[in-house]
Amino acid sequence: MLKFMKKTIAVGLLVSILAFSLTGCNSVTTGKRIIRIAHGQSETHPDNLGLLAFEKYVESRLGDKYDVQIFPNELLGPSVKAIELVQTGAIDFAVCSTGNLETFDNVYQIFSIPYLFDSVEAYHKVMEDKELMSSIYKSTEAAGFESVTWFEAGTRNFYAKTPIKTPDDLKGKKIRVQQSPTNVRMMDLFGAAAAPMSFGEVYTAIQQGVIDGAENNELALTNNKHGEVAKYYSYNQHQMVPDLLIGNVKFLNSLPPEERKVFDEAAEEATKVERSQWDSQIKNAIYQAKSMGVKFIDTDIEPFKEKVLPLHKELLEKNKKLQPIYDKIQEINKQVKEEK
């Protein structure tokens, strides 16, 4: 029933948004330009809190002109749909995982490479490397959107109805992945069957036994309630995949420089707030998940790593764009190790 209601609301919202976009009319009553931002997380998730900071920053400086509206919980549709809405300009921004951006530009395969980063510190250093990231962010410009900033999305691990302690435990299991060809291939190498689907479908799919488990950060257990239906979370640490705030290129380029500056600063502020929320929310999620009956399992990550390391070479050979980025990341991995 809830799902049906959510779908009905989503369709209604979408129809009215598309109607407004088509007529070029963004606000009937206030005369302000409405800025619509879609994402798939709940209102309390760090992504949403970051976006609220974005809204506050923009409206406190340009509030006479812009009204920022945030649509959480996949209200405007699952991630891939939201990306398409940004692409066409039906909405202005969306937060999405790089996993879902892969099919829009294959440069985003880089973040799906398992065990790419040697440490969280290295991952953060890469994401904060403005030169490296701005070329990646601009890669989808011709497709109508670009990334403006990143959000922390933790480390991805497996969780399932039964404990996964070694890669052998994945054999014959059906595991949900994002709609990303690289993630599907990664699951092949792990020896499981990949079930690509949108994030919002995962709870019911586990509950109904359509899949045996999924992979994500710990917030999925609590914010998305997956811990109610999957009671074993294994720290095999296969990926660190960021969320990105993407914006419609036409809209961004239409902004006068002083307004563009405000939007850019607002994006930076959003990242600051999102990241400052992250660690405490993860700690809290682990605590909460335990009280839901979820068991956290420490694993030896080496056997998991061994299974999927061939994917590095395979991807680098297939997608020539990746090599320079990959090399830079390895350099940063090394630097961080030496600094420790």
Ligand code: GCU
């Ligand atoms: C994380 C991430 C989301 C993504 C989701 C998924 O929760 O923050 O952006 O959609 O994983 O696995 O689909």
